[in-house]
Amino acid sequence: SQTIHQWPATLVQPVGSPLSLECTVEGTSNPNLYWYRQAAGRGLQLLFYSIGIDQISSEVPQNLSASRPQDRQFILSSKKLLLSDSGFYLCAWIGGAVGIFGPGTRLTVL
Amino acid sequence: KQEVTQIPAALSVPEGENLVLNCSFTDSAIYNLQWFRQDPGKGLTSLLLIQSSQREQTSGRLNASLDKSSGRSTLYIAASQPGDSATYLCAVKEADSSYKLIFGSGTRLLVRP
Numbered sequence: 465s466q467t468i469h470q471w472p473a474t475l476v477q478p479v480g481s482p483l484s485l486e487c488t489v490e491g492t493s494n495p496n497l498y499w500y501r502q503a504a505g506r507g508l509q510l511l512f513y514s515i516g517i518d519q520i521s522s523e524v525p526q527n528l529s530a531s532r533p534q535d536r537q538f539i540l541s542s543k544k545l546l547l548s549d550s551g552f553y554l555c556a557w558i559g560g561a562v563g564i565f566g567p568g569t570r571l572t573v574l
Numbered sequence: 575k576q577e578v579t580q581i582p583a584a585l586s587v588p589e590g591e592n593l594v595l596n597c598s599f600t601d602s603a604i605y606n607l608q609w610f611r612q613d614p615g616k617g618l619t620s621l622l623l624i625q626s627s628q629r630e631q632t633s634g635r636l637n638a639s640l641d642k643s644s645g646r647s648t649l650y651i652a653a654s655q656p657g658d659s660a661t662y663l664c665a666v667k668e669a670d671s672s673y674k675l676i677f678g679s680g681t682r683l684l685v686r687p
Binding site: 498506508510513552554564565567 | 578676
């Protein structure tokens with residue numbers, strides 16, 4: 465079965481600092497991978513998705529970027545964090561019919 | 575552009591009550607619809623998935639229906655329990671090749687003992 469790992473689980477960063485969140489997938493090859501953000505009390509906003517190595521699509525213009533250096537690794541980054549980047553970040557594998565989510569990273573930007 | 579709406583935003587019921595959560599979507603050209611559960615501070619757990627050709631799916635006390643032509647889905651929870659307290663999210667997978675899941679904002683459910 466497929467498993468998604470995310471780290472770190474929680475992160476507190478000052479405004480202007482860089483960011484790197486990592487997502488790895490087990491149990492499947494060539495997965496379609498996604499980054500979602502969930503702001504407090506709100507739904508999930510699709511940020512990026514990737515159908516393969518170095519193939520990234522961005523859904524909304526923002527302060528973030530994504531990379532996929534390996535088939536089962538998906539990284540979310542920022543060079544300089546903003547207060548508005550705070551939220552709960554979820555990595556997902558969406559294959560065929562189902563969607564499977566990782567445990568999430570809680571990011572607080574101060 | 576697909577938009578997914580969930581009503582109500584929050585719901586509080588006494589234990590044992592049957593309840594219905596609603597989800598609507600603006601573009602009926604969907605591949606499937608999925609209901610998820612999210613506990614506070616946690617990731618999402620898939621509950622039920624309905625393919626676009628199906629009308630309903632059942633799992634234990636949960637029953638999800640889909641009316642694609644009217645852009646609606648409901649999640650029915652029978653004999654609710656305090657352990658059902660969580661946020662319930664519905665998501666539609668678009669029928670194009672993008673493989674995107676578009677989420678509603680969720681219904682926050684509290685089942686009181």
